[in-house]
Amino acid sequence: MSQKRKAPAIPNSQTRYSRASQALDDSGEDYSFTQPSSSQVQRGLDHLTPAQVDQKMAEVVQFILIKDQKKIPIKRADIVKHVMKEYRNIYSEVMKRVTKTFERVFGLTLLEIDTKNHLYILINKLETVPADVCNTNPGNPRTGLLFVILSIIFMKGGVVKESVVWNTLKKLRVEPGERHEDFGDVKKLITEEFVRQKNLEYVRIPHTDPPEHEFRWGLRAEKEVSKIKMLQFVSQLHDQDPQSWSQQYREATADPNNQRPQNV
Amino acid sequence: MAEANRRAGRGGQGTPAPQQNGTGRRSRSQRDEDTSDEDEVGSHQRRSSQVPEEDDDPAQRRLIRHRYRELINSVQQNREDILCPSSDKLTEVLRQADQLFNNVRQAREAALDAQFLVLATDLGKEKACQLQADGSTFDPSVYAEHLLTFMGLNRLEEEDSDEEGGYLPQDAWQRLGVKAQDCFRTAPSFRFMLGSFMAEPPPPRQRVERQRKAPNKEVKRIMPTQVKKVDESHQEATEKEVERILGYLQQYHQEDPNSPISYFEFVIDPRSFSRTVENIFHVSFLIRDGLARMYLDTDKLPYIAPVEQGEAEAGGSSSRQQCVISLSQANWKEIIQAFDIKEAMIGAPISCTPVE
Numbered sequence: 081m082s083q084k085r086k087a088p089a090i091p092n093s094q095t096r097y098s099r100a101s102q103a104l105d106d107s108g109e110d111y112s113f114t115q116p117s118s119s120q121v122q123r124g125l126d127h128l129t130p131a132q133v134d135q136k137m138a139e140v141v142q143f144i145l146i147k148d149q150k151k152i153p154i155k156r157a158d159i160v161k162h163v164m165k166e167y168r169n170i171y172s173e174v175m176k177r178v179t180k181t182f183e184r185v186f187g188l189t190l191l192e193i194d195t196k197n198h199l200y201i202l203i204n205k206l207e208t209v210p211a212d213v214c215n216t217n218p219g220n221p222r223t224g225l226l227f228v229i230l231s232i233i234f235m236k237g238g239v240v241k242e243s244v245v246w247n248t249l250k251k252l253r254v255e256p257g258e259r260h261e262d263f264g265d266v267k268k269l270i271t272e273e274f275v276r277q278k279n280l281e282y283v284r285i286p287h288t289d290p291p292e293h294e295f296r297w298g299l300r301a302e303k304e305v306s307k308i309k310m311l312q313f314v315s316q317l318h319d320q321d322p323q324s325w326s327q328q329y330r331e332a333t334a335d336p337n338n339q340r341p342q343n344v
Numbered sequence: 345m346a347e348a349n350r351r352a353g354r355g356g357q358g359t360p361a362p363q364q365n366g367t368g369r370r371s372r373s374q375r376d377e378d379t380s381d382e383d384e385v386g387s388h389q390r391r392s393s394q395v396p397e398e399d400d401d402p403a404q405r406r407l408i409r410h411r412y413r414e415l416i417n418s419v420q421q422n423r424e425d426i427l428c429p430s431s432d433k434l435t436e437v438l439r440q441a442d443q444l445f446n447n448v449r450q451a452r453e454a455a456l457d458a459q460f461l462v463l464a465t466d467l468g469k470e471k472a473c474q475l476q477a478d479g480s481t482f483d484p485s486v487y488a489e490h491l492l493t494f495m496g497l498n499r500l501e502e503e504d505s506d507e508e509g510g511y512l513p514q515d516a517w518q519r520l521g522v523k524a525q526d527c528f529r530t531a532p533s534f535r536f537m538l539g540s541f542m543a544e545p546p547p548p549r550q551r552v553e554r555q556r557k558a559p560n561k562e563v564k565r566i567m568p569t570q571v572k573k574v575d576e577s578h579q580e581a582t583e584k585e586v587e588r589i590l591g592y593l594q595q596y597h598q599e600d601p602n603s604p605i606s607y608f609e610f611v612i613d614p615r616s617f618s619r620t621v622e623n624i625f626h627v628s629f630l631i632r633d634g635l636a637r638m639y640l641d642t643d644k645l646p647y648i649a650p651v652e653q654g655e656a657e658a659g660g661s662s663s664r665q666q667c668v669i670s671l672s673q674a675n676w677k678e679i680i681q682a683f684d685i686k687e688a689m690i691g692a693p694i695s696c697t698p699v700e
Contacts, residue, residue: 145534188531202531223528224520228491235482237473244484247424251488252495253512262517309527317490325482337529 116169124169133170137177139163144178144190148202151277153300156198193278193299201278203304221262222269226279226301228252229270231310233295235328241285242293245270274298307332405453411444412456419463426467429481434467495520585622585693586629592690593636594650606683607638607646613688614680617673623690624669 116124125133143163147154160168167174182188187206193199232248233240246256254260256267263269271293274280278300285292297305308322311332315322323329419426419437426433441460448454495516513519596605611627613619627648630636638648679685 148531149533149535151530151533186531204529204531219515219518219520219522219525221517221521223524223530224517227520227524227527232484232487235487236484243423248484248488251485252491261514304529306527306529313523313527314487317487317494328482 116172118172121170121173124167125173128167128170133174133177136164136167136170136174137181140174140178141181144182144200144202145186151201151279151300153193153199153201153278156200159200191303193303199278199299201300201303225249225254225263225266225269226274227310229274229280229295230297230301230305231314233297234307234310234331235314235325237327238296240295242282242295245295279304303337306337307335400450404447405450408444408447408453409456412441412453412460415440415444416456416460416463419460419467423467424485427470428485429471429483434464434471438464491520494523582626582629585626588693589623589626589690590630590635590650593630593648596689597650604641604647605649605689607648608679608683609685610648610689612676612679612683612685613690613692614685615688616692617676619688619692620676621671624671628669 140159140163143159144154147158160171164171164174179190182190182202183205187204188202189205191201191203193201228249229245232245236244249256249266254263254266258266260266270280271282275282275298278298280298280301281296282293283296285294307328311322311325311328315325322332415437422433425431426437441457441464445457448457492512496513496519497516498511498513593605593610596610611620611623613623627636631638634651636648636650638646641647
């Protein structure tokens, strides 16, 4: 049901962004590539057999699946450069089909998290089964670590100084200078890998000497993480009612990521 | 000195002036100090501006600066404690700074005071932020304790040491990861079902490095020494050989000046073709340098004779002739038979390879 409501939204956003990118003219670091108009796309399609278009679509799907292994957002420029190549004039049409395939075949949503730099991520369209119901998942320690950091940021109102995070992690036996059994070089994992994956933002606070940094949620986290579930878990740990954190509760219930589960 | 003491006394008993005014006045007194005029005009100015002057005793000032730095440092170190909602440490350090400021008379110390104020303001702001959160406040250290409990911390041993107490099970983070997974809508990542080759090729960097390093080492280690040695020793060896052969030639000639020396008999070593070739090569130097000459007898067989000292120059300028001697192994054997050569006239060198 929600799928039907969601489905038309994707092509819409596609055309919207195609128009926007035409206006921007894709200058700068982006692979030189302008989004052709719909009539140009149509003309491009006329030259190709449906099988050829589907073949391209399959290639893009595979490319994205492989690229997603590292959970680093996929750049449109890379898709165009490595897969689309001479098919770039029908990019929007192929991507429309790619999105549809991900939704219908894989149960994944392809999202453009950054419309300026054209970054895509895949997120799970299906509800996760609660861990205590079906415990086949061995659990990833890194998810635990990321959760701790994201939850501190969220509970602290969206921004948190680096020192707060490290002080909390220290209590959890994670030291920035030491090799951790599960995480290796923790500092690198948090300030580089999580940042590259767009799970975290790590920004220097201006006018600080020695430089201090602060953490925020990254673009991926904004799409992937359910704030209400996070708040529920944090409250459960504190043995409190989620509503007692009124500010966080308000923010969590306004989170667009929650709406779908509630509809289902 | 007396005046200084008097001023110090006044400064001590006087109530502290409001801070903003204080800085203004101090900067004026700073100007006085810069000119370092201890004359009447200077002291008159000071008196007229009514500043309770502390003596600019460097030791006193140093002490004040030291205390400020200590205070700033301790605030930075104990930041988290001060931020704790139940702590009124911030008020305490502000009071300390106020007391310090009573003795501040110069801009340099006041700058430190300002620096402390920035720090205190920042802390104040953060404390205010904590209050803003209506409803429950979130304390990360309390949160950490709850997380530790969830992760299965064994608190039994904690009573001994409160800092690093307790034993965290091996799968602690995994346990948290399982629960945290519920909050993430992460797409399961693509894996090869049978774990075929890894998606990433093995890092090619290593190979490149190895290739690069190996020739470097060789070049550094062997090339310079070997090239020089080979060149030098080879040349030297050739020269020595040539001289040695000349010695033989002259010796044979002196022994029997009247009988000509057959070139083939002289050059050929019946036991070694390679020695023969070497001899021919070395003898050619003798001919080139005009130390020996070759001629054909009536049977058109080549003969060799050393050139006498006096003759040398005359022969050198005369017409030069070149010829290429080709000698195959079969030729060599034929010659040995034809001339019935049993022994080499030129003895083998002491060692066949250049001594080095």
